[in-house]
Amino acid sequence: MKQEKPILSDTSLPIPDQHFSKNPLKTSGEFVLISTPIGNLSDFSLRAKQTLQEADILLCEDTRVTAKLLSAYGISIRMESVHEHNESQRTEQIISWLQQGKIIALVSDAGTPLLSDPGYRLTKAIIEADIPITAIPGANAALTALTLSGLPPHPYMFVGFPPPKSKARQNGFSVLKAAERAGLNATLIWHEAPHRLVDMLADLALIFGEDRQAAVARELTKKFEEVQRNTLQELIEHFTNTPPRGEITVLLGPPPVQDEITEDDLDQQLQTALQTMSVKDAAALVATAIHLPKKIVYQRALELSKNQ
Structure with a gap:
């Protein structure tokens, strides 16, 4: 049986160029944002796999999570951990590697990088350094949920995670409600933790009204995938009686069309x-x-x- 190469462990210590450069003659590096599966490993693209096989370094949130994906596809690459707590400190070193000609990829734990995940500050700095950058598209929980929700697909607004505290959450929702009064007419999308879902839905109902159409998608692409479509009040009752599990995406439909204005x-x-x-x-x-x-x-x- 052919033995797979071991996945190299995460380290913050720089390695000399001759030890990890796969193309020592390359004079300009490239930064690649790679989307990863949100639950189903089969959603990893052939282009993404090929790029990782050719890259010098892989930046990831949690090396333990990414190691499972690499192992499933037999990919061996040096991993470096880049998360919200060390992103700023690591940016200078990463840009230096790119300027030396390295191919560096970045992934989040799941889905499309930068969307509710670290990497924006690093990516912005790389763009400002005029280093070539590209992206390999793939799975995205917000867009997958939108296509399954039955709500208007465009325009839409992805808002990320709402604040964990109710008061701050209501303030944020109130700003969006004010924007609707000024003309915003879009499906709104958030991610949320399962233990906060009912409280979030209650705050949405308070600000936008109990009869507002909405949808809650969970465990997308996985075995127990589920999409509940109903009014906010009905969704609150459902998830109060059936506590949710897994990764959650919440969608709020646009305001109903007004009757004729007098x-x-x-x-x-x-x-x-x-x-x-x-x-x-x-x-x-x-x-x-x-x-x-x-x-x-x-x-x-x-x-x-x-x-x-």
């Missing part, structure tokens, strides 16, 4: 806006919020401002 509705919104805004700004805000032509709304705002 003149009284228009006047009320304009009068409220005119209390703190100029005629021009108030008209622009209200026109966007209620989807009426700006010229019509502006003319009415002028009339109301004269009466006031």
Whole structure:
């Protein structure tokens, strides 16, 4: 039986070029962002595998997690741990390796790098250093959940993880609700921990209303994949009675289409806006919020401002 090469352990000590460069004649390095499976190992692409086989160093959040993927595909590569606590400190060394001609890849524990994962500050610094950079697409929990949710697929807004505390969470949701009043009309997407899901749904219901359509996706691409689609109140009741497990993605549908706007509705919104805004700004805000032509709304705002 052919023996596989061992996966090299994580180390923060630099190794001399001749010991780990797979192409010592290369004069310009390359940085590659590689998407990894979010649960099903079969979702790892052939291009991603080939790139890792040719790379010099692999940056990852947790070497133990990434080692399982490498082992499954028989890949041997030097791993370096880069996470939120050491990303800034490691950036200078990593850029130095790239400038020496190294091919360096970065992965997160699962999914597409940088999205709710470390690596943004490093990637931005590499771009500013004018070092070649590319990405290998693959699994993404937010987009997978969006396609399965039954909610409008575009526009959408990925918000990441909400704050863990209820008050901060409600404040963040209130900002998004205010944006909706100003015209935002998108499906909103978050990741959430299972033990906070019911509390998060309760805060969403408080800010956006219990009847708002939503979806909760969990364990995507895995054996027990599940997508629950319902109003926020129904989802709260379901997950209160059936505590969730696994990786969670929460989606909130866009606000329902308003009934036909009456003149009284228009006047009320304009009068409220005119209390703190100029005629021009108030008209622009209200026109966007209620989807009426700006010229019509502006003319009415002028009339109301004269009466006031």
